Amino acid sequence: MNRPIGVIDSGVGGLTVLQEMMRQLPREKLIYLGDTKRCPYGPRSKEEVQKFTWEMVDFLLEKEIKLLVIACNTATAFTIEDLKNKLDIPVIGVINPGARAAIKATKNHHIGIIGTEGTVKSGAYPEALERINPKIHVKALACPPFVPMVERGIFAGDEAKETVEKTLKPLKSLKNLDTLILGCTHYPLLKPIIQQVVGDNVTVISSSEETARETSAVLEIEQLQNKTGYHPVHEIYSTGDMELFDKIAQQIFINGKYKELIIKSAEIEKD
Amino acid sequence: MNRPIGVIDSGVGGLTVLQEMMRQLPREKLIYLGDTKRCPYGPRSKEEVQKFTWEMVDFLLEKEIKLLVIACNTATAFTIEDLKNKLDIPVIGVINPGARAAIKATKNHHIGIIGTEGTVKSGAYPEALERINPKIHVKALACPPFVPMVERGIFAGDEAKETVEKTLKPLKSLKNLDTLILGCTHYPLLKPIIQQVVGDNVTVISSSEETARETSAVLEIEQLQNKTGYHPVHEIYSTGDMELFDKIAQQIFINGKYKELIIKSAEIEKD
Incomplete structure (x- = not known):
């Protein structure tokens, strides 16, 4: 089955999923679409996220994808059930794989989740965890500064460190937490700093x-x-500023993998 | 969907899969069948393993299972394609999940596999790995003494340590190995000793x-x-010596989980 796999995200965050797919699935051809023009999705309404996501999906369906990965937690939270019902190809979101990995990792059943406002408000992670195990203790924290910072290409250095430290402060008081889900595909780019801030006793799960x-x-x-x-x-494909997108993609795809990629601009908006 | 999940194994090894399923899937009812009477399957012919496995499957189908887990690497290697083709419920073996976890874990693409003679001879792991990534370097080693030792209830102490050290000697010369798959469901019971013998630089993957x-x-x-x-x-359910089976089950299911189990004898052989 040589048809490509489609991967969608609100911006560059999903490239962390793409990178892992390139590493773990080197036989598969991937087509990625980042809606950088309208990123971030986190603060948007459910209706808006659904409309934008369907525009992305329609673009990829024309490329005859055999499977769709929603590499964006906000889009997963708001659209996966609808996409699963309406598409005749398998649809994989980022929420359930992260939830399952956390359930495998936790020893004391105290799991933290960080994500966008949209993802946290949707309650999708606590729901996914509870569907598997009703006795899991969940603490969710929205981290609004992270996505705009990563979309500016800032994953390391003083600004990144200070922002992460300040934003994650509410987690500090949770002594029991042994597992933390990065409930946003932008966050793996900040993983080294996040791990440092929460300490080595916490297993940090990358949904990517x-x-x-x-x-x-x-x-x-x-x-x-x-x-x-x-x-x-x-x-x-990117819907927004190509220069910035290209710069960030190059930062992510080090180790020569970058040459396997063709980066193009896409126009997907419908009225 | 409240029907049970069926789990089969040649003996007690699959109890390590059962234990993980109890932990990761606390909502699901599980029915386990260990063919302890005819264990080990490792040195048996393909035809014999297929016949015995079908006898186990028929026993569980009568209990209206909704999904079948083949918690035995030898049985997976010899029967999974046939079972997938003939059963109308999902069938999950232990080989592909272990292979996928190893591909996720390895940094240098050098993966070792230890298993029974049957599993190693079948070539099922190298095949599963290559199907995903053709550039993986695989070294497989059969460890015939492990299963009979574990079936005697010996997972720790001097005898276990000496046996593991001696059996794994051929791996010692493989400097590159960064990931080792426990390609037999009995082996997780020996994991602490195996990890000690191969060293901390090797990620040990439990297929369970x-x-x-x-x-x-x-x-x-x-x-x-x-x-x-x-x-x-x-x-x-166990087809063999109930006293020994019960003793080993108690050793595995510590922490009070044991009281959630009912252990019975089963008669499954057909001519």
């Missing part, structure tokens, strides 16, 4: 890595694996 | 934990989750 792995499982179960490809050239 | 997690994913994708149960009483 977990989503890539679960995609691998679904490809096998649904018999959609590409059995012959190897490191194909991937296509990356 | 990974299989439980992938079962969680498949339950969601196939919409088979039990949404209301919580810590139901599980049923465990």
